[in-house]
Amino acid sequence: MYIIKRNEQHTYDAIVVGSGISGGWAAMELCKKGLKTLLLERGRDVTHIEDYPTAHMNPWDFKFGLNNTLEDRLANPVQSNVYSPADKHYYVNDYEHPYIQEQPFNWFRGYQVGGRSLTWGRQCYRLSDLDFEANSKDGNGVDWPIRYKDVEKWYDYVESFVGVSGRKENLKHLPDGQxxxxxxxxxIEKHLGESVNRYDTSRILTIARIANLTRGWHSRGPCLSRNLCSRGCPYGGYFSSNSSTIPAAAATGNLTIKPYSIVTELLLDENSRKAKGVRVIDTISNEVFEFRSKIIFVNASTIATAGILLNSKSTRFPNGFGNDSGEVGHNLMDHHSSAGAQGQHEYFSNLYYKGRRPCGFLIPRFRNLSADENHGFIRGYNIQGRGERLEWIDKSRSVHGFGKDFKEQVITPGPWSVWMGGWGECLPYHENKVILDPLLKDKWGQPQLRIDFSFKKNEKTMMNDIRETSGEMLERAGFKDIRTFIYDKPGGSTIHEMGTARMGADPKTSVLNKYNQIHSVKNVFITDGSCMTSSACQSPSLTYMALTARACEYAFLELKRGNL
Amino acid sequence: MDRRNYLKSVLALIGLGIGSFSLVKWFKQTTPKFVVTNRDWEKRRSLITELAEVIIPTTETPGAKEAGVGNYIISVMSKCYDQSQQSAFISGLDDVDHFTKSQFGRLFMDCDASSRYDAVQHFSYSLVESSPLLLKIKNKLFGKSFFFMLRELTVEGYCTSQLGSTRALTYDPVPGAYEACISLSEHQTSWATK
Structure with a gap:
């Protein structure tokens, strides 16, 4: 049903490449403004509720529990690190979608309508001027062309649609939202929070700000505390493109959605110096088509977007589309989330909880809030964690013995425990990059991407600080059996790739302007993670959504003014 | 844990390694001795089932046997574990029979409840349980011991089975609103899922 017909419409007002969290927003905003919009997705279709096959499965319905089979792990050495049989169907097959790791790098991907918005962590945090000014203050990367005041109302706007539950804390560096x-x-989390704040009043512990609904919202939700989000939520308890933006876009009557459509190139009109459309491979028929539009939004995800730009060569752009600066593909960032601590507590043995909250807590950034601090690293981290009682899964390893008493222990709640880890900022290093492999191709004949990424001294020093401060906070709060750690996780593991087509004021050193518009091709906008000029330490999706809505408004007005 | 304690543990482990865990044995454990086939598992299905029942016996709630844990262990072992782990597990099972033969003059399956208990106790002693960290390091260096794998899989199989989830644990598929702090009632069992 998806095969593109030769005689069908090939011209639209707008094309959006990619249907993940930012592409879904672009499609919805453009459709709502009355533009006939084509949303292209390289993977299969996933319809809200209908295509969540595991959502109601019980633990005993999985033949191997939540263990991946050996065969599966060998076939998917990267993706199997993050999926389980419960959500495997939302991840790509590594064999069919190869890439080259110059250094170990986990590129986790979901090629389907909705992309990784189906499986995302759902944490929603605003950036602040501490983040937008960081590059200019310490001289790393280039300055952001925007400040908090430029996106503030767009954060309001997207939060009001997404539905973000959270608590106001009046922190300047982590602004409150709607x-x-x-x-x-x-x-146990309250206890830890009180202790953290007692020893250092600049630190607080707050509940995660999360796109899970604590009440019905735009005919979705509320969240029913199943904590099975990554299987897709049949109750619409959390925000995804599938549950939210795509249905809203479709309701306008302006949306055409085409799964199984790989965009290989952006096409340049050499006369007007504008993009005229995109080239697409239909993955069912293997035929190649061109679609035309007045404006294009590229939301293929950070690494794939860079790949499309680099693959779009022309006389005007021999090094890739819009790549006068040479920065396309460079400055790849990912948060690190390797360091932290865990411990157990003797208190509250008569207390428990009901339901499975789909999030933990947050200790907002407290390092380097002022310029006079010196911890041996710049920028900062926030700490995400979770308090819960130890259950059978932990006890099968830690409780002694076997038999009746062992069974009794295994099936009753154990001591309270907290696990917490730092989500840390990664600096934009020019040498962390993605390029097109000159020789290797994928099964569609497209160049494979070669990723070269590593965390460096600043990130590693920060990890040590996270480990120490996390252990210290648990110790002060009376935790026992504390273990601190730095997991050795490769880049990409936090699934926050960013920065490969960065925004900036100067076309010589950046790819996009302050409206996410390619400096040299005004009718192309890029609003996925690739636009990020620095990574901050906040989970980034909310910022992508806000920047997307903002860019759509600008694109629409510019189109109306006849400037595009 | 501070650095000093950590170092102590590591030193203790090295001592332990020299004392009770020779390199030869390590080599034996991490190198598959033979190719494990479905037949090998089939032949030991009832042994595994009964061992699991000793670990999680029938009480006022169903035991591992009724919950079908033996089948779960074989499914997971044969599909999710590599050949060296599988052959270590099979060897471990055979060691159980060797042990009961030498101690009680018969195979595990032919032993009475008390001999079965003694046999499992013998193998559970071979597990270093003094410190979770030590155990973790040992598992990492030498691979999980037979008994550790058996017990872990027994608990996992039991707690994810329908009987274990719904009769021994408390299964709440659609909880509704999250209640952060409730009093633990007497005899309250754990939630089946996180």
Missing amino acids: FLNPMELNC
């Missing part, structure tokens, strides 16, 4: 009622902290 929140639904927060989820609640449990007793």
